[in-house]
Amino acid sequence: MVVAPIQTIGLHKSFGDLHVLKGIDLVVQKGEVVCVIGPSGSGKSTLLRSINLLEWPSEGQVLIDGINIVDPDANLDKIRTRIGMVFQQFNLFPHMTVLGNVMVAQVRVLDRPKEEARQIALNMLERVGLSDKVEQHPSQLSGGQQQRVAIARALAMNPEMMLFDEPTSALDPELVGEVLAVMRDLANEGMTMMVVTHEMAFAREVADRVIFMDDGQIIEQGPPDKVIGNPDSPRTRTFLARVLDPTHIDSATPETADFSIDLSSGQFRLGPTHR
Amino acid sequence: MALSDIRPTVRRRISWGISLGVALILVIAVAWFAVMNWDVLGRQFFNGEVAAKLFPDAITVCLRNTLLYTIICFVIGTFFAMVLALMKMSRGPLRWFAIAFIEVFRGLPAMLTIFAFAFMVPMVFQYRWPIGGIFGGLIGLVCVTAAYNAEVIRSGLEAVPRGQREAARSLGMSIMTTNLIIILPQGLRIVIPPLTNEFVMLLKDTALLFIAGASIGMRELTTFGRDGLTTYSNGTPMIVAGVLYLIVTIPLTYLVGRLEKRMAVKK
Ligand SMILES: Nc1ncnc2c1ncn2[C@@H]1O[C@H](COP(=O)(O)OP(=O)(O)OP(=O)(O)O)[C@@H](O)[C@H]1O
Ligand SMILES: [Mg+2]
Numbered sequence: 001m002v003v004a005p006i007q008t009i010g011l012h013k014s015f016g017d018l019h020v021l022k023g024i025d026l027v028v029q030k031g032e033v034v035c036v037i038g039p040s041g042s043g044k045s046t047l048l049r050s051i052n053l054l055e056w057p058s059e060g061q062v063l064i065d066g067i068n069i070v071d072p073d074a075n076l077d078k079i080r081t082r083i084g085m086v087f088q089q090f091n092l093f094p095h096m097t098v099l100g101n102v103m104v105a106q107v108r109v110l111d112r113p114k115e116e117a118r119q120i121a122l123n124m125l126e127r128v129g130l131s132d133k134v135e136q137h138p139s140q141l142s143g144g145q146q147q148r149v150a151i152a153r154a155l156a157m158n159p160e161m162m163l164f165d166e167p168t169s170a171l172d173p174e175l176v177g178e179v180l181a182v183m184r185d186l187a188n189e190g191m192t193m194m195v196v197t198h199e200m201a202f203a204r205e206v207a208d209r210v211i212f213m214d215d216g217q218i219i220e221q222g223p224p225d226k227v228i229g230n231p232d233s234p235r236t237r238t239f240l241a242r243v244l245d246p247t248h249i250d251s252a253t254p255e256t257a258d259f260s261i262d263l264s265s266g267q268f269r270l271g272p273t274h275r
Numbered sequence: 276m277a278l279s280d281i282r283p284t285v286r287r288r289i290s291w292g293i294s295l296g297v298a299l300i301l302v303i304a305v306a307w308f309a310v311m312n313w314d315v316l317g318r319q320f321f322n323g324e325v326a327a328k329l330f331p332d333a334i335t336v337c338l339r340n341t342l343l344y345t346i347i348c349f350v351i352g353t354f355f356a357m358v359l360a361l362m363k364m365s366r367g368p369l370r371w372f373a374i375a376f377i378e379v380f381r382g383l384p385a386m387l388t389i390f391a392f393a394f395m396v397p398m399v400f401q402y403r404w405p406i407g408g409i410f411g412g413l414i415g416l417v418c419v420t421a422a423y424n425a426e427v428i429r430s431g432l433e434a435v436p437r438g439q440r441e442a443a444r445s446l447g448m449s450i451m452t453t454n455l456i457i458i459l460p461q462g463l464r465i466v467i468p469p470l471t472n473e474f475v476m477l478l479k480d481t482a483l484l485f486i487a488g489a490s491i492g493m494r495e496l497t498t499f500g501r502d503g504l505t506t507y508s509n510g511t512p513m514i515v516a517g518v519l520y521l522i523v524t525i526p527l528t529y530l531v532g533r534l535e536k537r538m539a540v541k542k
Contacts, residue, residue, distance in 0.1 A: 054441050081447035091442035095460050105446035108456065150442075157446060 003066035004029055005161045005192045006051055011060035013046055013216075020046045022216040023060070028161070033193045035203035035224070038213035039239055044196040047213070048163050051194070052083045065160070081109055084154030084162040088169050090146040092138040092153070098125065099134040102153045110157065117156075124152035128182050144175030151182055161192035168199060200243060204228055212236045318509075325511040329503060333512075336492060337499040338519050344413060344495055345478045352420025352477075353470070357463075359425035360432055361454055373425070380422035386483045389415040393487035412487030420477055427473060431466035432458055468535040475527045479520065496520060 006028040013021040020043045028034050036044050049055040051062055053069060053076060061068045069079050093101050102121035106112045112120070125131055128148035138146055147167055154162060164183065168176040180202050187193055187206045197203055203210055203224055210227040212220045212235075220233045231237050362373035380388060392415035393408035404410035435458050443453040463470075482497035489498050496516040503512025 052445055054445060077447045077449050079447075080445055083445070085442075085445040087438060087442065089436075089438050091436075091438035093439065093442070093457060093461075095464070104456065105443075105448060108452050109447040153446070 002030065004063070005065055006194065007061075007063040007066075008047075008051070009061040009063070011047070011050060011062065012058045013043070013050060013055055014058045020216050021050065021057070024216075024218060026211070026218065028192060028194060030192055031190045032208045033187045033191075033195065033206055034209045034211060035207040036194065036196045036211045036213060037198070037200070037203065037228075037239070037243075038219075039242075042213045043216040044213055045165050048085075048165050048194060048196055051163060052080050052085055054085075077109070081105075081157050082160045084151075084157060084159035086147070086150050086154055086162065086164045086167045088166040090138070090143070090150045090170070092146055092149055094138050096137075097134065098130065098136050098138065098141070098149050101138065101149055102156050105153070106156050120156050121152070124156045125149070127155070127185075128152045129178070142175060143171045144178045147171065147179045148182055151179075151186075155186075161194070162186065164193065164195040164197070166196050166198065168197070198243065200228055200240075212239065214239070320510040320514050322509055322511040325503075325507050325509045326515055328507075329499075329512055329515050333496075333499065333515055333519060337494050337496045337516070338523075340493065341478065341481050341495040341520075342523070344416070344481045344484065345474070348413060348416045348420050348481070349474055349477055352417045353424050353428075355417070355421035356424030356428050357459065359421055360429040363425065363429055364432060376418075377422045377425050380418045381426070383419075385416065385419045385480050386486055388419055389483050390486050391415065392418075406493065407490060408487040409484055409489045409493050412484045416477070416480065416484065419480070420473070423476075424470065424473055427466050427469045428462065430469075431462035431464075433462075434465050435461045465538075468531055468538055471527070471531045471534055475524055475531065478524060478527070482520075 004027045006026070008024050008026045011021055011024040011026075012019070024047055026047075036047065038044050046055055050057050051064075053062065057070060060070075062070055064079050064083065067074060067079070069076060093104065096104060099118070099121055102124055103114070103117045106117035106120060107114060110117075122131070122134065125134055128151055130145060130148055130152070133141060133145060133149075138149065141149065151167075167183070168179050171179065176199070180199065183193070183195070183202075184206055195203075195207070205224075207224045209221060210224045211218055212227055212231070212233070214235050220227055220231055220236050227236065228240065231240065359373045359377060362369040363377065364370075389412040392411035393404075394411070396411055397403055397408075439457055439461065440453055443457040444450075448457070481495050484495055485498040485501055489495070494502065496519055500513040500516035503515075504510060506512075
């Protein structure tokens with residue numbers, strides 16, 4: 001039997017009294033691209049962050065390549081090198097150059113010789129189209145460029161799987177495309193990916209499976225055409241109606257300012273208007 | 276009510292009153308200067324003959340020692356401050372040790388700490404410090420510096436966004452590596468101005484080492500001034516010491532201001 005790269009069993013997470021994840025059972029197969037959608041506060045980030053234990057589960061197991069990493073004996077640092085993570089706010093290291101950002105963990109964690117790490121970093125930066133920015137500092141780059149550096153930084157560790165937490169939500173609309181393009185390439189190369197996103201067009205095109213989460217539970221999952229195109233659950237439908245047609249005001253949910261419209265590209269995006 | 280809320284005529288009257296008051300104080304000060312005993316002041320505190328005997332030792336030994344002690348205490352103290360700051364931010368028993376250490380040494384007057392290390396420790400443990408009481412005094416000052424700087428550094432470390440630690444950890448970095456190459460460099464950069472300020476304070480606090488006493492070659496400026504005071508029955512050595520402090524502290528304070536301004540611009 002082939003072991004799944006990512007599996008969670010009965011995953012629960014509470015912050016104090018707030019029960020955020022209510023028993024998540026999930027399997028992601030090798031090479032699969034899974035997009036996670038759902039309303040704000042439904043626990044998407046928490047789920048993703050539980051998979052590399054940035055959040056410690058209150059209950060349940062997280063299996064990476066079949067190994068339960070919640071076990072205190074697991075070598076967490078080593079396991080994390082196999083799981084690349086990309087954050088909404090990029091989280092590049094501002095005191096290092098672009099090249100330094102992509103090299104540092106290779107040298108410090110994987111013990112690669114500097115020269116080798118440098119070559120790999122340059123390759124990764126070329127792959128995301130940033131060969132001309134290697135000596136810059138993150139603050140000198142646009143949001144889209146920063147996010148691509150963040151992707152290169154994660155890829156330089158040769159991860160077996162990648163987690164993306166709303167990688168384009170902090171970007172100006174015109175910069176979203178360049179990041180999604182990199183992710184699309186990655187998916188086509190067979191990377192195992194879990195992507196929390198509000199980009200429905202991207203999910204439809206790239207995902208092998210879409211998971212709809214609400215209130216800490218997986219409500220519905222399946223092929224994108226099914227879940228996004230013709231969902232079974234009324235909750236999914238309500239959510240999609242709000243995302244895909246933000247002018248529609250649902251009287252039961254007054255907080256409709258949850259999304260913004262990008263008029264130039266005609267796309268709808270969930271999440272507050274870009275600050 | 277702000278001054279600007281008051282009617283113009285009233286405001287003019289108020290500012291007249293203030294000017295008048297200031298002028299009056301100036302007149303009194305001048306009169307006082309005139310009747311002051313300049314002769315005694317000159318002989319007892321600005322005595323050229325006495326001053327001449329103080330040099331070059333005042334600079335080559337005592338100012339040098341003051342700077343040396345300051346730098347030693349600052350470097351060692353700041354090193355421990357980083358450790359304490361990280362301990363205080365961690366979970367578990369180390370955190371409580373750090374809290375206790377910081378509270379005790381910030382809460383005690385520095386002079387008592389110096390006294391305790393210089394005299395109490397040798398008595399209790401029947402142990403003589405290698406180069407005399409001042410050695411213990413310096414250890415005390417290191418503890419005080421560590422405690423103060425730990426709080427400064429902690430504020431800097433806490434100002435580093437949470438995402439930095441998360442990004443580092445998600446790349447597989449250990450807690451130690453994360454702290455050393457991601458968090459500390461960023462946190463320390465933020466607190467360079469306040470740390471420089473602590474350096475100036477420490478420079479002045481080395482004066483408290485006088486309570487530990489010191490052999491001739493080990494004296495710092497205040498011990499030197501105080502010894503001179505008794506030797507010559509004259510206050511000039513104290514004045515000389517004071518001037519030498521100012522020669523160092525004023526440029527340093529100016530530097531702090533410059534650093535703060537530069538940091539503000541960067542933000
Ligand atoms: N560290 C934390 N401490 C306390 N509560 C938290 C913490 N992290 C998340 N939460 C809460 O858990 C709930 C789920 O948060 P989560 O970030 O997983 O939602 P999400 O689905 O990613 O939402 P969004 O689309 O807004 O990113 C929210 O109510 C949030 O306030
Ligand atoms: Mg989220």
